[in-house]
Amino acid sequence: MKGIITVIGKDRVGIIAKVCVYLSDNGANILDISQTIVGGYFNMMMIADLSGAEKKFEELAAELEILGNEIGVVIKLQHEDIFNVMHRI
């Protein structure tokens, strides 16, 4: 199962580090990552394989949201299917 992680917020030191540490602690394998910084705003997209994760998807999404609140950015984890159904026939 693949998840899409998006991070949006004001740039600061250690955003990627925090997210990656959380993902590796929870058995998620990062497949792709891209980021842009425009006018001091950080925008990251990550595709991760979550099949090795022990926690439920909803739980991971909730914990990432909390992590985002701690470091002052918005972190979303969404199942990749929502993007596939919307943009692929």
Add this chain to the structure above:
Amino acid sequence: MVTNFEIQETNRMIDEANLDVRTITMGISLTDCADSDLNSFCRKAYDKITKAAENLVKTGDDIARQFGVPVVNKRISVTPISIAASACRTDSYVPVAEALDSAAKTVGVNFIGGFSALVQKGSSQSDTVLINSIPEALSVTERVCSSVNAASTKNGINMNAVKRMGQIIKEMAFLTKEKDSVACAKFVVFCNSVEDNPFMAGAYHGVGERDLVINVGVSGPGVVKRSLEQVRGADFETVCETVKRTAFKITRVGQLVALEASKRLGVPFGIIDLSLAPTPAMGDSVAEILQEMGLERAGAPGTTAAVAILNDNVKKGGIMASSYVGGMSGAFIPVSEDNAMIEAAECGALTLEKLEAMTCVCSVGLDMVAIPGDTPDSTISGIIADEMAIGMINGKTTAVRIIPVYGKTVGDEALFGGLLGRAPIMQVNRFGCDDFINRGGRIPPPVHSFRN
């Protein structure tokens, strides 16, 4: 693999344009609860609903987390009570409404629909008991929704029922006079009602349905408006294409959520209803789409054509996206639940007569319209008869959800709160139709109903 652009587009629809799954509605058949004893029936119905929908709310919330798209409402529809409870020996179904209300509260859904009767051709004893119980039932319960199907293209219009509807609407307006006659907001009169509609107040679980079913309603007027902003000044072909593409994307999200809900709950999937259903939230308005198409206000000349374009292309996009598009699917045009509709009514751009014309081409009918509390019963019946005629002749679903707000008149405003919003009291034609309504009987179906 999905691209960054696609991810951003989807998330902008959710975050900025209010894309959401409006409702996951579980249909529950109550026909197997039949009992001659009213209390036993109520107990069986309560037990069946609370067991079947035990995990409905939690599942909806979990799916919202999984896909990052809000699932706003979780609801239940049941077999029309006039059918399910017809074996009961009683002269009032109010206790049934109370049992439904408490079942809804136990499982945490915000509305339960199906306190309903289908009387397009005539009323059974049970239908009469139900209709007589509606005013009290809606004033003593909080979450129960009620509907009556009074006409169909196949059967014509039951004018005895239409006459009675005017009376009970006034009754329930009086019984909830302290709350701006809010009971009327939970009651709708239909022509050609549909069995799998997941939206309230008109949802019920049809007798042609299986025991349990999951129907999903998706919405997103804000998303359609945003996409039309990109094609300002373009011709109608471009407008239609844009609405269609957007409707496709929205419906696919609904389909995904419906299949996931069906899998998690172990209940078969029924239909997706893609209805542009506005809410009082900013940027969640159908009237703003009409303005984006080029109208100064909803109600201006051109409005009926604009609604027709919108409704048809929402259907076309939706049909491409899911094999099981059902329910209403189109554009709802409630007044009180749509900020730009409220403004249009307040400034005089939108009249009751123009709204009636719009209902010929929208997905349902006159919806959430507040009128003076002293409007005669027969005038309300006349408004309903007109709407039933539009549905019957055009082979479409039409409905009336009208609120004669007790003690208020033109210039006042009714406040219903929450999703039901607020409504300016609209002017009603002051000429009477008593003798017409008092004729009684049934209007025969139109010639084009004989398609066999």
